[in-house]
Amino acid sequence: MMSFKSTLAMLSLAMTAAVAAPAAPAKAETITCPHSQIRREVTTALPGGWWNTPIVNSLTEARVTNIGGRAALLCLYGPAGSIQRYAPDGATCRVSGRQFECNRGSASGAGARTFSTGPLEIPQTWTADLDRGAVGRGSGVDIWFQAETAELLYLAPRNGAQLGVGDRRNRGFDGCRGARFSANRVSLRDIPVGSYICAKTNEGRISQFRVNAVSGGSPKTLSLGYTTWQ
Known part of the structure; x- marks a missing residue:
């Protein structure tokens, strides 16, 4: 049977280990623009004899922007236009080349609102x-x-x-x-x-x-x- 002092020593060691445990690593996510090219064309029905020439452009730039008060990821394709999505909830994103690096932070900051x-x-x-x-x-x-x-x-x-x-x-x-x-x-x-x-x-x-x-x-x-x- 353990002595009272031995029990206290083990509890103290466990508490010290818990305090010294490293924070959980940051949860990073790489998000790429879904297409290297996009195509823009008129989808409205046209009368006979009329036609539309579609515009096809390659990805030119990635940006982090703000849409309706929320961070958004924007992929630009020159004259063909752009596509976008909201950043993952709780993540801070930055542009890295033509993709996005989104970091949700460590466990210590995971509860930040x-x-x-x-x-x-x-x-x-x-x-x-x-x-x-x-x-x-x-x-x-x-x-x-x-x-x-x-x-x-x-x-x-x-x-x-x-x-x-x-x-x-x-x-x-x-x-x-x-x-x-x-x-x-x-x-x-x-x-x-x-x-x-x-x-x-x-x-x-x-x-x-x-x-x-x-x-x-x-x-x-x-x-x-x-x-x-x-």
Whole structure:
């Protein structure tokens, strides 16, 4: 029969092992565009003597976009058009060549729920709220599209929000939760189009946005796609 001390020692060892157990690995999924070419043609019935010449084009580009507030995977085929689908539930997807790498995160982040997501079009000198997805001025804004001159443009945290630039890759909830954050502003030269930036909102939520575009001319408009988690 085991002594009381031996039983306690075994329980302590089991608890230590449970705490030290590594987190479950990330669940990654590669999604490819379903066709290398697509065909577009008129399907409406035509009167006698009329015909349509179909357009056939090869795949030219893959994009992650936003449709109705949800992340979507878009395959473009030039003049023949495009096809799309929603990203898998709970996954953060990025473009890799002409396919998509979708990561559902580790077990530690599997329960993260989206609080808000969508596109943001921020005019120069305006602000945006990453919690509510609103552009404009107010006490709840998180980032400011700051312009010192026509060439010196910055993204500056506001109201206690912080940014985590890192390596500018798509890190998702788990990656952003462990990011190194700063209240310092960031030059747009350091976060070119295609960069993913982590953020901690002024309400304490973890967020990530992608720099989708910066308009030409002056004043400019900054286009972002963002997701903020609960």
